[in-house]
Amino acid sequence: MNIEHKELAKGRWGQMSLIEQMANIGSEVNRAFNWRKKGKEDFSKKAFYRALELLDLTVCFHKKYSQLKEILRVREALVDFFYGDNEFSSTEILWCKYFDQFAYAVRRKY
Numbered sequence: 001m002n003i004e005h006k007e008l009a010k011g012r013w014g015q016m017s018l019i020e021q022m023a024n025i026g027s028e029v030n031r032a033f034n035w036r037k038k039g040k041e042d043f044s045k046k047a048f049y050r051a052l053e054l055l056d057l058t059v060c061f062h063k064k065y066s067q068l069k070e071i072l073r074v075r076e077a078l079v080d081f082f083y084g085d086n087e088f089s090s091t092e093i094l095w096c097k098y099f100d101q102f103a104y105a106v107r108r109k110y
Helices: 018-037 043-059 065-081 090-107
Strands: none
Touching: 018 043, 018 065, 018 090, 043 065, 065 090
């Protein structure tokens, strides 16, 4: 698999707080939604894969059970929403609201 976020994978990602990481993941998820709305499924898929890559990097840097549980749950639900049967009944609005909270916290310096 081709790593898109090479600098982040080298360790810079681990220097960010979990809130900052989740805000960045949310940016990629929002890009995937925006490309999907424009009918550019290939670009949407690439943005979604970048979001998954960032989630996987986040798993590598967080070892607390409660954090890992949340991160992996988010990953599972996102994959289900984009390419599964949407068993969790997620919506685009729900995901935007979820990730917007992290972006807001970062802007407010948590």
